[in-house]
Amino acid sequence: MKIIKRYFVTGLIIVLPLYISFYVFITIVNFMDSLILLLPKVARPDTYMPFHVPGIGLLMTVVGIFLVGMVATNFLGKKLVSFGEWLLDWIPLLRTIYKSSKQFISTFFSKDADGFRKVVLIEFPRKGTYAVAFVTSKTRGEVQAKVDEDLINVFLPTTPNPTSGFYLAVPSDEVTALDMTVEDAFKVIMSGGVIVPDGRPDGRGQLKK
Numbered sequence: 001m002k003i004i005k006r007y008f009v010t011g012l013i014i015v016l017p018l019y020i021s022f023y024v025f026i027t028i029v030n031f032m033d034s035l036i037l038l039l040p041k042v043a044r045p046d047t048y049m050p051f052h053v054p055g056i057g058l059l060m061t062v063v064g065i066f067l068v069g070m071v072a073t074n075f076l077g078k079k080l081v082s083f084g085e086w087l088l089d090w091i092p093l094l095r096t097i098y099k100s101s102k103q104f105i106s107t108f109f110s111k112d113a114d115g116f117r118k119v120v121l122i123e124f125p126r127k128g129t130y131a132v133a134f135v136t137s138k139t140r141g142e143v144q145a146k147v148d149e150d151l152i153n154v155f156l157p158t159t160p161n162p163t164s165g166f167y168l169a170v171p172s173d174e175v176t177a178l179d180m181t182v183e184d185a186f187k188v189i190m191s192g193g194v195i196v197p198d199g200r201p202d203g204r205g206q207l208k209k
Contacts, residue, residue: 149171158189
């Protein structure tokens with residue numbers, strides 16, 4: 001029974017992520033395909049093709065994102081983006097969502113930013129219980145001025161969806177740096193601890209300030 005259980009669990013670990021990945025992928029493809037129906041008939045690819053091509057909506061979305069990025073990098077595109085952001089400033093709810101999302105994504109993908117470049121261990125949600133988090137920046141402004149301790153801003157993602165989480169200002173002496181990469185940390189978080197990369201023998205590191 002122990003052997004059967006081990007084989008079943010091992011198979012589940014392999015099959016379940018594949019199932020979830022394919023399910024999410026198919027859901028995205030179907031959603032993108034449904035968006036094509038919003039276009040006028042003359043603009044739909046199916047109008048000029050003898051049969052329906054599944055996933056063409058996803059392809060159009062990828063191409064569209066690429067074109068938007070290409071246009072946004074030139075002088076005129078930057079002016080259009082600035083004008084669009086100026087319009088969003090007049091809509092309170094959308095303004096907050098857009099700016100927060102843009103700052104989050106920019107920090108994550110930026111090669112020069114320190115955000116999401118350091119993986120740390122903090123005590124959360126109570127003493128003696130630890131969680132993997134990412135250093136985003138050094139705490140500044142009123143948050144730091146209100147306390148005597150030196151604080152560090154960290155983002156604590158949730159499992160299994162790491163795009164949501166908590167912002168925490170943690171005392172720097174209570175933050176333990178880890179040697180694992182950001183990619184390995186995401187594997188740990190998304191798998192709920194099932195996938196754990198090997199660490200250094202000492203298991204501890206010093207956080208650079």
